[in-house]
Amino acid sequence: MGLATLLNATLLDDRLLDDTPAGPSRPLDAVAGWPVESAAAGVVRLGPGHTVEVAEQTGDLDAPFPWASVTKLLVAMAVLVATEEGTVGLDDGAGPPGSTVRHLLAHASGLGPDAERPLTAPGRLRIYSNAGYEALAAFLARRSGMPFTDYLRTGVVHPLGMAGTELPAGSSPASGVRGPLRDLLTLAGELLAPRLVSRATLDGATAVAFPGLAGVLPGFGRFDPCDWGLGFELRDAKAPHWTGTRNSPATFGHFGRSGAFVWVDPRAGVACAALCDRDFGPWATKAWPALADAVIRRWAR
Numbered sequence: 001m002g003l004a005t006l007l008n009a010t011l012l013d014d015r016l017l018d019d020t021p022a023g024p025s026r027p028l029d030a031v032a033g034w035p036v037e038s039a040a041a042g043v044v045r046l047g048p049g050h051t052v053e054v055a056e057q058t059g060d061l062d063a064p065f066p067w068a069s070v071t072k073l074l075v076a077m078a079v080l081v082a083t084e085e086g087t088v089g090l091d092d093g094a095g096p097p098g099s100t101v102r103h104l105l106a107h108a109s110g111l112g113p114d115a116e117r118p119l120t121a122p123g124r125l126r127i128y129s130n131a132g133y134e135a136l137a138a139f140l141a142r143r144s145g146m147p148f149t150d151y152l153r154t155g156v157v158h159p160l161g162m163a164g165t166e167l168p169a170g171s172s173p174a175s176g177v178r179g180p181l182r183d184l185l186t187l188a189g190e191l192l193a194p195r196l197v198s199r200a201t202l203d204g205a206t207a208v209a210f211p212g213l214a215g216v217l218p219g220f221g222r223f224d225p226c227d228w229g230l231g232f233e234l235r236d237a238k239a240p241h242w243t244g245t246r247n248s249p250a251t252f253g254h255f256g257r258s259g260a261f262v263w264v265d266p267r268a269g270v271a272c273a274a275l276c277d278r279d280f281g282p283w284a285t286k287a288w289p290a291l292a293d294a295v296i297r298r299w300a301r
Contacts, residue, residue: 027294028058031274035283036259038063039276040181041291044189045299046269052189055270055299061182064164065275068256071167071177073187074156075133076105076231078148079140080197080205081155087143090230094139095132098122101139104132105230106209111135126215126226130174137173148173159196160186175256181275184262188271191252191264205230206252206266217241218257219280235263242285244292246300255280261288268300 031041040059047053079101082088090102096118099109103122110118111129119127137148144151149167157165165179194202206229215226217233220240227236235243235251243251243263253263253271257280262273272295274288 025298026056026058027291027298028056030287030291030294031058034276034278034287036276036278039259039274040065041272041274042181042185042188043295043299044185044192044271044273046192046301050193052193054185057181057185059181061185062164062180063275064178064180065260065277066256066258067177067179067184067260067275068175068258069130070184070254070256070260070262071173071175072133072231073254073262074152074165074167074177075136075173076205077156077187077190077196078152079105079136080201080230082140082144082151084197084201088140092139095135096122101136102209102230104129104136104139105205106228107132107215108210108213108228109135123210124213126210126213126228128216128218130172133174134172156196160190162186181273184260184273184275185271188262188264188273191262192266192269192271206232206234206250208234208236219255219285240285240289242288244289244294244296246293246296255284255288259284263292265296265300268296270295270299270301 028041031039042057043055044052045055091100094101095104095109099122103109107126107128108123109132110120110122111131112119114130141148162183165183167177208227209230212225214224216222223238227234232252233254236249242255247265248267250267251263251265255261259276259278259280264271
């Protein structure tokens, strides 16, 4: 599927986003009790015929917030688009010697968190690496013949209608995106019912890549295994976790140090996203799982 074909594809429109149901059971009411100055959160779910509809939202849909490491999901989507177009292959060599695009996406290249030199050989450990995503963006820029920010905009942001989202020039492709909740919910909807890439491509990206690798989930500690997909952190059996105890093991997504997150539970047919003005910390390790449990309880199909 080429870029031009996708330019008018938009998952969520203003009518859906403004159609929040009233009633006594609104899990997102809990966001008002978060220790933040400003926040926006929303829930999308699969409707009839695998359409995506907004179940609930709170806060300013159009206020931009930093996404921090949620940026990595946009980078992953750009790479997946590029693989379907034939611009890159998942097993193309990229990053340190012996590493591939697949290794970089799955934090298995051996690169350290922010170091351009590897700490170990590819495929041995799950080392969460911003440097790996910067290497990915540089590789895609070389292969596509255009700056990565342009490829991201033309390949992902514009086709999905994410008009308020940008990766400013000079910002890190690992953490530099800014955008509003409206756009993050659009991304969540795409991950529930993909149009930008095929279902087979997305299913492959949200399955465990390089099974059995031990590693650290930032903010939650070491896990063995520390399962990850191609850009997507996988809940699997991790505990504690930033999603809820009611989320299925198939849940995938990402959170960022800025207090941003998006998770998708394909078995429940529900996704939840939030942005706020307070960095991730102990408050989030309590508030986010509690919210996730309430969302699943209320909105799971």
